[in-house]
Amino acid sequence: TAVYLKDYQPFPYCVDQVELTFRLQPEATRVMARLHLHANPARPGVNDLRLDGEELRLLSVTIGGRAIAATPDARGLTIAAADLPEGPFVLETEVEIAPARNTALEGLYMSNGMYCTQCEAEGFRKITYYPDRPDVMARFRVRIEGDLPVLLSNGNPLGAGPGWAEWDDPWPKPAYLFALVAGHLIAHSDQITTRSGRQVALNIWVRPGDEDRCAWGMESLKRSMRWDEEVYGREYDLDVFNIVAVDDFNMGAMENKGLNIFNSKCVLATPETMTDDEFARIESIVAHEYFHNWTGNRITCRDWFQLCLKEGLTVFRDQQFSGDLRGHAVKRIEDVLALRARQFREDQGPLAHPVRPDSFVEINNFYTATVYEKGAEIIGMLKRLVGEDGYRRALDLYFDRHDGQAATIEDWLAVFQDATGRDLTQFSRWYFEAGTPRVQVAEDWQPDLAGGTFTLTLRQDNPPTPGQPDKGAKVIPVAVGLLNPNGDEVLGTTILELTEAEQSFRFEGLGARPVASVLRGFSAPVVLDHPVSPETRAFLLAHDTDPFNRWEAGRSLAKEVLAEMVVTGAAVSRPWLDGVARLATDDTLDPAFRALALRLPSEDDLAATLAAAGHVPDPAAIHAARRRMGDALAAALGAELAALRAAMTVSGPFSAEAGPAGRRALANACLALQTRLDGGEAARAAFAAATNMTDRLAALVALIDIGAGAEALAAFEAEWKADRLVMDKWFMVQVVHAPPAELAATVEQLTARADFNMDNPNRFRAVFGAVSANHAGFHHADGAAYRLLADWLLRLDGRNPQTAARMSTAFETWRRYDAGRQALIRAELSRMAATPGLSRDLSEMTARMLG
Ligand code: ARG
Ligand code: ZN
16 A cells, blocks of 8 residues: 555644653563644644554553553554543553564664664564654653663663663654664774864774774764754754674664764774775764754654755765765766666666655555656756855755754755745756656857857656656756867867756867867766767776766766677777876876776666667677677786786885775776786785785686686675674675676575575575676576576575665566566566565555556
8 A cells, every 4th residue: 555645634643752661671661652742723624543552462551540441453552532632631541562573674674683773674573662754853861771771762872870861852853763782892982072162072882802993983974964064054952872793684884873883884984904995984974964963853854755954964964075075076977987887777667656755555665766866967957057155055054044954855945945036947847757867969160150059959858757657847957078189179068958858068269170079077977878979988088077976977988889799790990098097097087087097887878778779689699798898808908917917016004095995996997807817816816915805706706707716705704704894895795706607506505505694685695696796697698697686586595685675676677588587487476466465665665567
């Protein structure tokens, strides 16, 4: 049964205050809740009180101290209006729950002997009876009783003694921001003084043994707090900020008020155990969760349809932060790579949905790349359209006007309209319509008109998506620059606002025909169709003054060359090889940028590109062509590879900052290529000499990729077998880089190991996320990998539906492929859909994918 946005109504009661008492026991935790309620004037009339509650054993209900008879159903408890007094009243309940048996990792559960919670989106209802919706905001006071040394909840500490602790959160919040943690934990502590002089104690709580892995997370937290003060004028608002690392967690992390809970993979790091990419990811996730304190917690969402209100904005803010710290060009390229790999893929298949959906069956299925990443792109476009100043004014107004509220996308758009005077009616379609627009570009050059007139004609197409056959034109900011034949800019970056189906933009007095650099900085999340010659792409690769588009020129060229190789069996083209080789060896450029230029398009990306061009992608042919392309690049660079690696040597103590990380990225991109030429000699030496995980893993992967990884894998396992986070990488690389025909066997063998634990989402994802990341292996024509994944999703669904549903998106691209593969995948989707007792999560996903 679906929930619809159009059915929204305010909750008939307001909760002024909640007092919760927890008596912790693994199999039988008691939760006593006291809710102070009054009728909501926004919803007059006679209303029953409906409380959400699932998998709770109800022991008692009283109102104003008097027991009342109330029989819960599977999804909650209704108290008849007749049983409710006039005026404010107090409702008390007592329930029993079993955290030790909670394998879904939603609500209160246990992980390695520690208690923790995950309540977003609708997990609080598995803890106690409550109006579990974000527009009900209340002050929480929590008492925890349990035989454990560390007992944490939201807000400020009120008091503690042996076996108990009390917490008080002065800021009203929705139940999804509630958190509780209890266990044998150790704090890595620090402190910060906010701009207005508040002393804040900072702690990262971990299991004993992990205390030396917290320094980077703490540094990231302090940088985030400073940055939000400086850039958004936002200050922290409690006396303590706690972060807890948990091994078993469905997502990356959660922004619970004053008590963020993190997947340990997203916060714990040492140079020996984590790669540079993981350090950067930790920095951005710590920032993301911290930034939620204002965009999410102080201002929250009225209902779950508005999820992008907090997620799109908070992703946008964490992207700005990482760009400020690590360089905007490289960050933008990485973000666009991720957007195309996940969001475009989603938007172009059966799971396409608007950034603000208008119905859902299971809200957990909508924590998607569309809501998060496209949500962030929309904000980037808004900022481009209203300018820095307009953006700042709009955000100030947003914080002013909506602090303490549960808001909507309409509220968000209204602050931009009110602060800048700009009408956003047409722009708002970006929120309400799914699908990736295609923008076609046509050029015209009239040498004799007005001293040389260049015209760009832009045409937009908004393809149909499930439930949305017709769409109007969007407002698309297209950033362009023009270069003269010497590579000098004759027009600096200018925003063209495309608002109609087709529009022309003229540039006069140019003298010579310019080269157009279109969609600079990826100024809108669209597919650009700008037919230009390979020579022009090579020119832009060499000369574009916009770093994003310089990289993009190489990428477009690479995709065209690869597509050509797949479809016609052509050889690798010279302009691409020469252009990329020149860029990679150009010492004036940032090494991180050069490393990105050496990266080949993924097989999945190429499959999507071919499908969009009307071809049926052949995974085996794509795989073979991509390998040929890598070999050709290796051969073209030849001896330069070793020299480049030597030049990129990083000396001194390890630092995870962008500079040294970029040098390692370029060196390791070269190592991968070198390994194609030398049979693994350099990689074996690098593996043995590595002093950090970045270099060690890069060498390992290079060896696996040429089928020479056995020895290094064994050494890696011997060294790290006791470390869950490091071993996840060991599992993952073997699956991602398995030869396509051996993928299924590799997975069978890995999942038979005693250390494959399907209840740990990181381990499950390490293996099965990697299955679909191995494009040619997953789509091997025998269908073995399809069947294997479906088998395991069904097995997981009974224990952890949220992660099972999320991972089922591996199948979302099925309509791209040939009839044989389509039939195989459809059979697996149908088999899952028809399984008795399938979760709401996975049934919604399979139904949507089957269409
Ligand atoms: N709000 C969290 C974040 O973006 C993610 C929580 C996801 N939870 C879920 N049940 N889907 O940081
Ligand atoms: Zn978030």
